Amino acid sequence: MQVKTAEFVMSNTRVDLCPEPTKPEYAFIGRSNVGKSSLINMITNHKNLAKTSGKPGKTQLINHFIINEEWYLVDLPGYGYAKASKKSRAQWDQFITRYMLERENLLYVFLLIDCRIPAQKIDLEFMEFLGTKGIPFIIVFTKMDKLSGSAFGKNIAAYKKTLLETWDELPIMVFSSATAAKGREEVLDIIEQTNTDFVER
Ligand SMILES: Nc1nc2c(ncn2[C@@H]2O[C@H](COP(=O)(O)OP(=O)(O)OP(=O)(O)O)[C@@H](O)[C@H]2O)c(=O)[nH]1
Ligand SMILES: [Mg+2]
Numbered sequence: 001m002q003v004k005t006a007e008f009v010m011s012n013t014r015v016d017l018c019p020e021p022t023k024p025e026y027a028f029i030g031r032s033n034v035g036k037s038s039l040i041n042m043i044t045n046h047k048n049l050a051k052t053s054g055k056p057g058k059t060q061l062i063n064h065f066i067i068n069e070e071w072y073l074v075d076l077p078g079y080g081y082a083k084a085s086k087k088s089r090a091q092w093d094q095f096i097t098r099y100m101l102e103r104e105n106l107l108y109v110f111l112l113i114d115c116r117i118p119a120q121k122i123d124l125e126f127m128e129f130l131g132t133k134g135i136p137f138i139i140v141f142t143k144m145d146k147l148s149g150s151a152f153g154k155n156i157a158a159y160k161k162t163l164l165e166t167w168d169e170l171p172i173m174v175f176s177s178a179t180a181a182k183g184r185e186e187v188l189d190i191i192e193q194t195n196t197d198f199v200e201r
Pocket of ligand 1: 031032033034035036037038039051052053054055056057058059060076077078079142143144145146176177178179180
């Protein structure tokens with residue numbers, strides 16, 4: 001699939017203020033600094049569509065982008081930022097949980113994992129939350145360019161093993177690098193294949 005147009009629509013913290021849920025939506029979530037905003041830019045081929053930063057905690061709101069005037073990509077704030085205050089963590093929990101549960105046009109969540117880091121409790125718990133609520137998700141391993149092929153293979157094998165301790169089968173997985181433009185076609189293919197599942201309620 002080709003990305004012909006990609007435009008910013010709006011930012012907010014409230015589901016009821018998001019765009020009308022009349023088009024399929026795909027959200028990007030994961031720990032702060034994992035590369036959510038960078039991946040959105042890479043996929044859409046727009047350098048600065050989503051704001052990125054070397055410092056964790058850059059994205060703070062629910063950001064909607066419309067692609068080809070047909071579907072939404074949503075950049076979300078990350079979780080697990082050690083320096084975030086208790087209050088801001090509680091706020092994150094509240095509005096992200098609401099978004100996940102109430103956003104009726106949300107088709108898939110892309111859950112990003114840094115391929116260099118061993119399985120983290122916070123990510124596994126978030127997957128469990130999605131599983132319990134029946135929200136379909138895809139794992140995207142990020143920053144592949146930062147590891148050699150053998151270290152990467154070893155880390156992914158260990159991650160799969162951890163997942164199989166709780167899940168009967170592995171979710172779909174995509175391996176990506178925003179700097180090396182890897183994983184773009186895979187993500188776009190998933191979107192193309194699932195777009196048609198959308199039924200307006
Ligand atoms: N080498 C490399 N660096 C990356 C990649 N993806 C993101 N980065 C870098 O990682 C940092 C964080 O990227 P962001 O895209 O802002 O991360 P985020 O998940 O949106 O972070 P928050 O909005 O703070 O939750 C930036 O310095 C990016 O340049 C990648 O695939 N490879
Ligand atoms: Mg971000």
